[in-house]
Amino acid sequence: MNGPPEHRPPLLLRIYQFYRDGFRQMTVGRTLWKIIFIKLFIMFAVLKFFFFPDFLATTFSTDAQRADHVIDQLTQSAQGYTNPVKGERL
C-alpha cells in the first residue's frame, strides 16, 4: 500500500537547509571561518582603510585630473643621459 505522498520543501528552503546543516556539521571548518573573518576584518577594516588608500582616487576627483597627473609624472621623470664611458650627453 502506498503511504501519503512525501512533502518536499521548496527549492530555496532546501538550499538554505543544505547550507545550514553543512555549516552546523563543520568541525575544523569553524576555526577556519573564524580565521577568514578575522583576516578579512584586518585587511579591509584596518589595512585598506588606514594604510592603503587608493592614491589617485583619493587625491583627485576626476579622471581627467588623474590622467594629467600621470602624464606629468611621465614627462617630468626623464632626464638626459650621460654616457659613462665617453662622457657624452645625449
Added chain:
Amino acid sequence: MIENLDLGMVNWARAQFALTAMYHWIFVPLTLGITWIIAFYHSIYVKTGNEEWKRLTKFWMKLFGVNFAIGVATGIIMEFEFGTNWSNYSWMVGDIFGAPLAIEGIFAFFLEATFFAVMFFGWNRVSKGFHLFSTWMVAVGSNLSAVWILVANAWMQHPVGQAFNPDTARFEMQNFAEVAFSPYAINKFTHATSSSMLMAAFFIISISSWYLLRGRHIVMAKRSIVVAATLGLLASVFTIFNGDESAYEIAQVQPMKLAAFEGLYEGQTNAGLVAIGLINREKKVYDQQEPFIGFNVHIPGLLSLMANRSFGSFVPGMKDLVYGNAEHNILGAVQKMERGKKAVASLDAYKQAKKADDKAAADVHLASFNEYKEFLGYGYLNKPEEAVPPVALSFNAFHVMVILGSLFPLIFLGYLYFSYKGNLAEKKWLLGLGTITYLLGIMASQAGWIVAEVGRQPWSIQDLLPTTIARTNLTAGTVQTTFFMFLALFTLLLIAEISIMVKQINIGPEEN
C-alpha cells in the same frame, strides 16, 4: 625629476610586493593542483563505490579546505598595493586589466561559492553524480580564476594588443585575442598550472610518505601516492616542455632576461647552457671580469637551441643588448635610450601644445611620439647599464628551478616503480626524500617567479614603463611600516595554517 625619486621607496614597495606575492603563491599552487587530484580520487570512489576511496577523498578535501581558508584573499592585498604604491602603473594598465579581472573575480567567486559548498557538504545529501560534478567544477573554477591574472602578468612581460593613449595616459586594449592568447600568456598559464599540479602531487606524497614511515594509514597512503605520482609525473614532464617553450618566448621578446639568467655577457653562436657554475656577483656588464668563479661546465649549443631552435644560432649577451651589436643587427639600450628620450620629449611637447590649444603643433608632436613610443621606457633610464636585471639572483633562481624541475620526474617515477613492485613501504630512503618533496616543489615554484619578475627588471611593463616610474611618490617610511605589518600578519597566518594542517594530518582520515 628622476634624481629626486625616492629609490628607497621603490625598493621597499618592490620588497613588499614580493613578500605578498610569494606568500600568496604558497597557497595558490596547492589549490590549483590539488583540486584536480581530489577530483580524480572522487571519480575513482564514484566508479568503484569503494569506501576507502571516499575516506581518502574526504581527507584530502579537508587539507585542501585548510589551505584554501588561510590563503583566500591574500591576493587582494596586492590590489591594495597597486592603488597605493603603484598608482601610475595602476592607472596606465586599468583599461587592459580592470574589467576582465573584475568579471573573472565575480565569475570565479560564484562558481567556487556554489560548487565549493556542494563539494564539502554534499556527501549523502546530493546525488553522487552531481556531487562529483561539483568537485570537478571546483577544480575548473579555481584554475579559471588564475587565467586573467596570469594573462596580465604575461602582458607586462610582452605588451601586445595595446596602444598607448597620450591623452588619458593609459594603455588601451586594441585586440583582446592578441592579449588573451599571446604565446607568452599561454605558456605562462600552462607552466603555472602544470607546475601547480606537480606541487600538489608532492604535497600528497610528502604526507603519505610520512604515514608510510610511521606505519599509519598504509592503504590510504599507498593509494593516494599512486594517483598523485601518476598525475605528478605527467605534470612534471609537461612542465619541462612548456618551460622550454617559455624560454624560447623569452629569448624572442626579453633577450636580456635570458642572457641574465644564463650569465651570458658576451653574445655567442653555438651558445652553451650552464650545467655547473658559480656566478661572479661582482661582475658588471662593462668590465672585463670573468662571469663565473672557478670551475664551470657549459653544454655546447644547448642555449642556442633553447633560444632559437637552432644549435648554431647566435644568442645575444648582455653587452650586445646594452651597447648594441651592428654585426648581428642588435639595437642596444644606448640607442634605445636616445629614441626613448625623444618619445618622452615628444609626449611633453604634445602635452604643452594641447594646453596652449595649438592643434597643429600637437599633431606634429604626436606623430613624433608615435614614431618612438615603442622605446618610451628607455627614456627614463639614466644609463644603459640600468637595462640589466640583477644577474646573480636571476641566474641562481633559474638554475635552482631547472635542477629541481629535472629531478622531479625521477622522483615520481621512483614512487610509481616501487608502488608497482609492491615494496614502496620498505624504501625508507625514498620515503624520507618524499617527505621533503613538497618543500622542494615550493622552492622550485618560487624560484620560477623570481626568474620571471627579477629577470624582467628594470621594467614594470617591458620596454615601456620602468619600475621607478610605475610607483606612487610616497616616502619609504610609509611603505616600510606596512611591509613589517604584512610580515607579522603573514607569519601569524602561516603559523595558523601549519598548526591546523599538522593537527589534521596527525588525526588522519579516520576521524573525518
